[in-house]
Amino acid sequence: MTEVSAGHIGAIPVGEGRTLRVDGHLVTVFHLRGGEVRATQPWCPHRGGPLADGLLGGDELVCPLHGRTFSLTTGAAGPGEVGIATYPARLAVDGTILLTLPAVGPLPTCSDGVAASAPPGGQTDAAPFAGSAVDDERV
Secondary structure (H helix, E strand, C coil), X not given: CEEEEXXXXXXXXXXXXXXXXXXXXXXXXXXXXXXXXXXXXXXXXXXXXXXXXCEEECCEEECCCCCCEEECCCCCECCCCCCCCEECEEECCCCEEEEEECCCXXXXXXXXXXXXXXCCHHHHCCCCCCCEECCHHHC
């Protein structure tokens, strides 16, 4: 595992998430209302919904497509549902978002076997450099 910069917290409004390309990986980073950050895989394992568009409530995320709920800390889902991958995230004193990601190889695939780097539709066309937001209007 290695700690990498994912840009500045000022790029993510409080109470929202953004999908970022970080070291060649797509990761969704959430700016919680309490000021903390959380990081997850970018797509829901159910139908590939963009988790960055989900609703935040405390430390829980609700998928925007079908209302599945996930813990932003553990990735756990509701009873009988598949969870999501989460990644350690913290803020540096200067507001830089720091994520701990695998040092080698791609991030794990989504729990339904769809690679996080190859979701359905136009979502694969992400921004080309670390810390840049993916254009939400394409999803």
